Amino acid sequence: MMAFNHTLPDGYRLSDDGSHAVFTQPIEASMNDDRGYKLIRLPNEMEVLLVHDPSTDKSAAAMDVYVGNLTDPDNLQGLAHFLEHLLFMGTAKYPQENGYKEYLARHAGSSNASTFLDNTAFHFEVGHEHLEGALDRFSQFFVSPAFSENCKDREIRAVDSEFKRNLNFDSRRLFVLGKHLCSRDHPYWHFSTGNLVTLEENPAKEGLDVRAELIAFYHKYYSSNIMKLVILGRDSLDQLTEWAVEKFSSVRNLAISPPAYPKSPWTSKELLTTVYMKPIQDTRSLEIKFPFVDETPHYRVKPSNYISHLLGHKGKGSILSLLKRLGWANGLAMATMPAGIGHQFLKMTVDLTKEGLYHHEDVTVIVFQYIKLMRESGVQDYIWDEMVSLAALAYRFKEKSKAAVYVRAVSRQMQHVDLPQFYLSGPELIQERDDKLVTDCIGGLRVDNWRGLIMTQDTAVIPGGNFTEAEGWYGIEYHVANTSPELSQRLENIDLHPDLHLPIPNVFIPRNFETDRPPGDTPLPPTNHPNLIQNTPLVRLWHKKDDTFWVPKANIYIQLNSPIVYASPLNAIKTRLVRDLLDDVLLEVLYGAKLAGLVYNLKTTPEGLLIVVSGYHDKADLLIEKVIRALKEFSATNDLERFSRIKERVERQYRNMDKVHPLEHAEYYLKYLVKETMWSYLEELEELRSITAEDCDTFIKDVLERLFIEGLIHGNISQDQALVIYRTVQDVLAPRNLSNTEKALMKRARILPEGCQAVYPRINADPDNVNSGIHYYLQVGAFSSYKEDPAQKETRALVMVMAQILQEPCFNQLRTKEQLGYVVKSGVREEAGILGVTVSIQSERDPIYLEHRIETLLRERIQLMLNAMTDDDLRRQIESAAVKKLETSKNLGEESTKYWAAIRSGFYDFDQTQADVDEMRRVSLDTLRRFFTERIHPDSNQIKKLSVHIRPEKLPSPTNGNEILSASSEPTQDGMKKKDEVIRLRDGTVLVTNEVEFKANLGLSKAPFPVVDLLRYSKL
Structure with a gap:
């Protein structure tokens, strides 16, 4: 047992066995929260919040590490993100590179991770009975990760593929340009994603071993004392405590502080400038951004909430109301942006009309007129009280979310709240009022303390008429100009606008919160359908x-x-x-x-x-x-x-x-x-x-x-x-x-004929997008009256079981091993009661090649997998799928969505989920193999396949529409090797050249109709 060699913070006491410390004050939770909480501190100074939820279907855990891409070395940008990728490729205890994801997939689970400016977040969820096994595997990533040399090159390409996926997202490009145009004295300017250039080509030129640098980064910053862990499960708090102590106490404690950078991302050089940025899409917006106080120490007051509430208001007297009346804007939004410890931005984004674009300086003046109004009005009691009241109501009646979503959010919150009793409530409640702080923050929104950014494709609005520069990674075209003397003069001498005023008291604040809940701890079982x-x-x-x-x-x-x-x-x-x-x-x-x-x-x-x-x-x-x-x-x-x-x-x-x-x-x-x-x-x-x-x-x-x-x-x-x-x-x-x-619902679907091998190729309408896309669809059958047809019930169940089996090998083979693209997914598609299995990939590769690899996966790996599958293997897969389908609604909204989906479908089958699971549990191995051979295997003459190919304009056209020369890395038993090969669409493939004619020649399913007499649910 590890011994405590540090002084315990206030509120902690040592446990009876000395293995951990327990926080003795209650954690302030919502009145609507029936979960139990226990906060412990391990000997290595890691804080762990344990959450006992007796009704959860899924258990989950999240680890937040207080280091992110701001800490990347200047010559290895993207290193923290690359570490996030490589961390999960095996450990000393569990060396199989996909063992963790495979374990989760077998037990209705999933995982993900994200790298941010100053934190890296990891989480998983799993069927509640399998939490310990998942925790044991999860913990080892922070104890003894392998950082496999064999996986290094593949994961660099996964990072590069993620980078290329984001190339044409205007929101990402806006974020990147904002970072690019910052002071080099603060690492906010870093290229945080990384790519092949920063993680392979440039390091090779400098003689750097990227894997060695990554391991050094991990050993320098992945310290237990800057980690926050949340574990949620059905298990008792004592059991969760035991697992946390056993599995996470051996994470190394380097006794470090989270990396911080005192200099500001902005200097006087960045202020009082306007950036003109060319977007991919035809959008027009004005962003007004201010350096703002870091609110982390002020979470109990949240000054930006008051300011954003007023600047972003959309009622009468607001900025947006006036701009819309003038015809200059369609929308407006406020946001805060973290910029590392000690730094933050406050920004307003105005969605401009064409006329508003040419009046962007007038829009800016109106914004500062409202700020002047706020400054002169001071903090208004009725507005503050409304905000406090509404935040308290939202927290009082806060409903549950999915386990993985909850633990991920709470682990991050723990990094930013100084008093543990407020780990849950602190980010959501307004607990203190500090007029001076709020007034000082409003005072910081000065006419000499901002930067503008205009996003437009219209060069006529740019001084000089051209985008003059380009950002290096995304190729973003932009131009930077100083604020015009005319605008500066207007802002210095600004007056109040007669049409701007503070909002009136809110008449929609609710007063009645009675729910007529029957007394007692054991209410009647809830019904599972509306009447x-x-x-x-x-x-x-x-x-x-x-x-x-x-x-x-x-x-x-x-x-x-x-x-x-x-x-x-x-x-x-x-x-x-x-x-x-x-x-x-x-x-x-x-x-x-x-x-x-x-x-x-x-x-x-x-x-x-x-x-x-x-x-x-x-x-x-x-x-x-x-x-x-x-x-x-x-x-x-x-x-x-x-x-x-x-x-x-x-x-x-x-x-x-x-x-x-x-x-x-x-x-x-x-x-x-x-x-x-x-x-x-x-x-x-x-x-x-x-x-x-x-x-x-x-x-x-x-x-x-x-x-x-x-x-x-x-x-x-x-x-x-x-x-x-x-x-x-x-x-x-x-x-x-x-x-x-007229009332008859005509939500019918087109039926593909047996033996259909159709491909619908299209050239991407965006000539600058380097990615291709494929949506590979295997239609199986019609189920509009499946309850009356045992064969269709069985087929429906077989589709769902097959999709469950495909999930992990599809991702592992096509994304992890073959690196076809960052986005690889598979699943079930339902249209008007007709089910099908889908595989989708976004990639730089030719869609014909992608189709070839999907069919190779089905023909070889999945076929071998089914041949080797035992009855026990099948039962595990079925139960994993069943757990997912039977997952209960976590809140009123989720339950409403399920009911409305049953109504909108036209089937009105409120019992369908349970019926599907019952039928899935009857699937036999022989039946599943026969189903695969007849309906999924690419060589079957009963297959009904329709594949949509979106081809980048820059890719060479295929020969005869169906043939390409592949010069690529192909998987072999010994790894990957370069291979030139002619790849063709399979014989019998029909290329759809006229979509209207293709649809017209297809049959139609029956229209949906109620599966039972609706009077069964009647309360007329």
Whole structure:
């Protein structure tokens, strides 16, 4: 047993056996939190928060190490990130490089890790019975990692692939450029991801051994005293304590402090400049950024919350309200950005219109006018009290999240909270008021203490008319100019704006929190489905009074079904326009509700318009009535400036779809090919240009004239209250009902014929994107009436078991070993009751080569795996899949989502998950092998394959459309070797050149219909 050789901090006492110290004060948890907590300190000074959750399906753990990419050596940028990758490639105790991930995959688990500026976070989740085995493997990464030489080159390429995946993300490019344009006296400027150049080519030129440097970095900074560990499980706190002490006490303690850098990332050189940045997508924005106080020591006050609340407000009198009225902005957002210990930024981002772009200096003036208003107004009691009250409400009724998400968040929080009793509550509550601190922070938002950044493709707005420089890693084009003398003069002599004022008191703050929970510790078992409480030709309403979570919240779905909303591309884009216009109108009116924890969402669906209201139930009826009345009274012609602004924004969003990542395109076009009716974004864009405000007004009146309304009310709302809410919806809209024929759901899917070997190739619409994408889809069958057909029940189960078996070898072979790309995934796709198995890859490689490697994996590795599989192996795989499917909802929102999915599907099968698991558990090894041979194996004549290939413009075109020359590393028994080989799509492959004709020649599935008589659920 290790001995304590350091003085215990306040609040700790030594355990009876001396193996650890226990924090004696209670951890301040939410009143809604039924978990047990215990904080211990190991002899190596590692703090461990143990969480006993008796109802969790998954156990989880997270380790946060207080060192990140700021600490990279200048000549080895990306080293901390590379360490994060290589750390999990085996240990002295568990040398198998994929043993950890394989163990987790066998037991319904998963893992991930991330490297940030000053911390590196690792976490996993696993079926609750298997926590100890996962912890033992996890702990060894911090005790005796192998840092395998054999894995080094592969993982450098994994880092490089991750870098290339991010090349065309404008959000990443903005972050990178912001770092690039900082002082070299602080490491914030580092290229944090790393790539082949920084981790292989440049070190080779300098004679550096990257693996040796990585090991030295690990031994210098991976110290137990700057690590925070959280372990969550069903096991008792005593058992969790025993495992933590046993497995993590041997992590080395170097007695170091987290690396810190006293000099600021910004000097006077960076201030009072405007950066013009060229984006990939057609976006226009203005970023105003200030150096800000590091709030870590001030977490109990959170001064940025007050400032961001006012600057980012969207109600009347706000910056955004004025900018929208002037036609200069569509949106506005506030954020804080960490910059390492002791440093932080506060930034505002304004989504500019085209006119707003040319008025960016006027926008800047308005921002500083509001700051002047804040400075002169001081800290307002009613605003501070509202913020304190709403934060307290949110924490009081905080619901659970998934185990892995929770432990990851808490381990990070522990690094930033100085008093352990506030590890949970500190980041969420406003516990103190300090007007001087807040006032000083507002005072720091000075006219001589900021930097602007304008993102635009329009060079006319740039002084000099050109982007004059390029960042080295991402190739970001930019230009830096000093703030104009005219703007500086205006800011120095700024006056208050008459249309800007502080927000009015919030009328949406809830007051009623009663849940009518029955007394006693053992309430009746919760029901597993909603009840049908109204069923007329006009309305079908489902309801469930929450009997599981007992929070004063509700989720309300109102689906306004109309056959005309998706009858053509023209109607589809009109629906989108109406949705966006209505959203823009309601934002200012209902922003107070959002702040008060009651949010609405307007969504377009092929069936119509969906209104979703979520949050505290107390004012939900008021919010719904306002939304419904706004819809009924909709008029685009009342505000033609708004119509023009929103239409232009929608057009840009559609055009920017050309710039999304190739894998997104591949998945999009697969969906396009297998859905009965789906208009492409290009078809909708073509119709958008001719639409007028009058067209939208006429259209929405036609839509609302005749409807079928279906909905779900789930939460702290009684059946009678639910009926009143829907009565209001009916009275306000006053529609006539659809005919039975019009109400029939036509969510059908296209059926691929047996023996289908189809490939749909497309050139990436973004000529600058170097990546390709493939979405490989094996359709299996139709299941719209599977409950009446035992064979289909079995086939459905076989798809799910097969997907579970594919998951780990697919990732390990195609991503880890063959390094085909950073994004490699597999799974199940369901469309209108039709299931299929999918494999997806984003890569620099040719999609024909990717298809070849996917089919080689299926033909060789998976075939061998199934041949060698025992009944016990199969049972383990099935139970892993079962644990995932049976995972209980962690909060009201997750449960509502499950119910609404069953309703929206048209099957109304609220028991489907359990039925699927029961059927999976009946799958035999012989049946699974036969299923693989007939429906999955690439050489089967029964296969139904459709593969979408997105090819970069810069790749050579394949010979005859189906043949490439591969000069690449191919896997062999001895490792990887270079090999030139002609790769062809398999014989019989059909290249889809006309997608409309291809779809027209496919059959259709049956339309979904209820699997049981809906009266079974009736409470009419």
